Amino acid sequence: MKKYIVYIFMGAAMASCSDFLNLQPEYQINENSFYKSPKDFETALVGNYAGLQGLHNTSLINLGDLTTDNTDIRSTSPTTSEAECDEMNPTAANDFLNTIWSTCFATIARSNNILSRLDAVTMSDAQKNQYKGESLFLRAYSYFYLVRLFGNVPMVDVAFRSPDEIMKFDMTRKPVSEVYSLIIKDLTEASTLLNGVTGLSKSQASVGAAKTLLGKVYLTTKQFDLARAVLKEVIDSKTYSLNPDYKKLFTNGNDELQESIFEIKYMSGNVGEGNSFSTVFMPSRFDVGMFPGNMQGAGRILPTRQMANGYEPGDLRRKASIGDSVKLITGKYEKELYGLKFVDFTTGIVGDGGINFTSIRYADVLLMYAESLNETNNTAEAHTYINMVRSRAGLAPLAGLSKAEFALAMEKERKVEFFLEGHRWFDLARTGRTLTVLNKYFQDNGLRFTVAEHEVIMPIPLREIDINPKLGQNPGY
Known part of the structure; x- marks a missing residue:
């Protein structure tokens, strides 16, 4: 148990930087050779961003699209984990769930290592604020996936210097409300620290990325007024705009497009x-x-x-x-x-x-803002923003929809706008429509698959429970 947790919460801090460093043993951070200059922190951040490649390739697509009415498998030899997603029958041994859990917690550990060491190094306030803001964003980004998929999860916001510190730390799962409080705190601070930072690649966290993700967190937690306010800030910044050619977003040369807010290179x-x-x-x-x-x-x-x-x-x-x-x-x-x-x-x-995979893009800002307007009884105004996305798609504008009608129109709009981008499962879960939509799809297509109430939250990976039995399992699994 000790060896594994040490790796996840300390050694993982350098896992994606293995091209740059080879520290032995893994649980010992070599203070004499690293985290001593701004360049060291830049290198550590590069490694942390690199870890997201595996997260999006293709675990989140399997959980976000293959579990839904968007896609299915037509392979002669699907893996067990793929079949579980396709049939909406996830088990605690699912490889994609394992990957998401381990990758997110590794990203969190790396972020904590950076955050805990910044104040001890001499650098400009501007550099320190940027590195801190980026690390807070990445920690929140990871926890947002974890809490939506697994519900209660361990909360670790400190870096460990020894195995004893880890063994004394409370690794039990914390309530969803506490996890969201940490996510909101991190993103709020990140948006302040990154405000005014220029010259960033779209593969780095920015004030726009932090505020957009914060808006989605507020939308998910049904704090619609707060979502509306922060998403309007992103729109009013005029930093982003819809790319005229939708296809260009997903083909060769899609680097740094005007619609991209955060992308995985x-x-x-x-x-x-x-x-x-x-x-x-x-x-x-x-x-x-x-x-x-x-x-x-x-x-x-x-x-x-x-x-x-x-x-x-x-x-x-x-x-x-x-x-x-x-x-x-x-x-x-x-x-x-x-x-x-x-x-x-x-x-x-x-x-x-x-x-590149564009994880956050401006079309999502417009549609989330429209959703938040509708949820706060500003449906007439909400039409303006959904129609911006529809206009790019060559479609006639929507008009005169009621609040309930608009919500269904938004569900359909997001389905086609973000197909194969890993949004569908999370959209249905956020709006409470998972069981209604997917069970109807299975029934209409003569499939015996069903989604039970408890399956809206995924099982905790069995590997993690074997290592730390105190985690427990989600109900129904």
């Missing part, structure tokens, strides 16, 4: 730095001729027929998001549904996709 041709979207979103066929070397698809996360038919006539997002026919090595085409977002057609190597 991937690089083709550099081992371990690419993503797997090009294989998992493509059909499982040996005769696909769409990639260099005729790389095969895996058919692991493909659009459902309902999803493909769910776009309004003339919606420009349909063609940018879903392919209807696949080119074969013979040069002929055959009808087959597959995903197009983040698929890198320039690479023929599995796991080598070089298209």
Whole structure:
């Protein structure tokens, strides 16, 4: 138990920096050689951001899309974890849940290590504020995924210097309300510290990223007035705007676009730095001729027929998001549904996709702001902001909807706008619509799968309970 927890909450602080450092043993932070200069903290932050690559490639897509009516598996050999997501039957042994848990807590540990050491190093106040703001954002970002998926989770906001400190720390799970309080505190402080910081890459936390995420947290916790206020600040900053070409958001060269608020960088041709979207979103066929070397698809996360038919006539997002026919090595085409977002057609190597994943983008700000307006009985005004997104998609504006009608229109709008971006599960859970929507989908399609009330919260990974039995398991699992 001691060895594992030491690694997660201390050694993990340097795990993604292994290209830069090789510290032994892992639980000892070498104070004499690191965290001594601004450059050291910059290096540590690079490692912390790098850890998010594995989180989004593709665990969160499996939990965010494959569990829903958006996608299904059409592979001859799905893994057990993939089948569990597709059938909405998650177990405590699910690999994707394990990955999300361990990656998020590793990110939290790295953030805590940085935060605990900043005050001891001489650097400008501007640098210190930036590094602190970025670390607070990353800690909140990780906890936000954890609390939405697992409910009560351990809260660690300190860095450990020895195994004894870890063993004395209360590692039991804390109530959801306490976790959200920490997330809100971190994001509020981060938005203040990062205010005025310029020259940041979109792969770094910014004041816009902190405020947007804070707005989503307020929306999730049904603090709609607060969500409306902070999201309006992002809009009024005029820092971001909708990219005119929706397709450009998900194809090669999507770096640093005007719509991007926070993105996860991937690089083709550099081992371990690419993503797997090009294989998992493509059909499982040996005769696909769409990639260099005729790389095969895996058919692991493909659009459902309902999803493909769910776009309004003339919606420009349909063609940018879903392919209807696949080119074969013979040069002929055959009808087959597959995903197009983040698929890198320039690479023929599995796991080598070089298209960035945009985790937070401006369309989400506009739609969340519209949702918060509707929830605070400003439905007429809310139409303006949902129609901005619809206009980019080539659709006619909505008008005259009631509050309830607008909520359903928003649900549909988010479904098509953020297809294959890992939002669907979280959107349905936030609005309390998971059971109604997914059970109807399963029934309408003759599937015996169901979503039970307790399954809106995922099981705590069994591996973690084996290590720390005090965690306990969520009800129903």
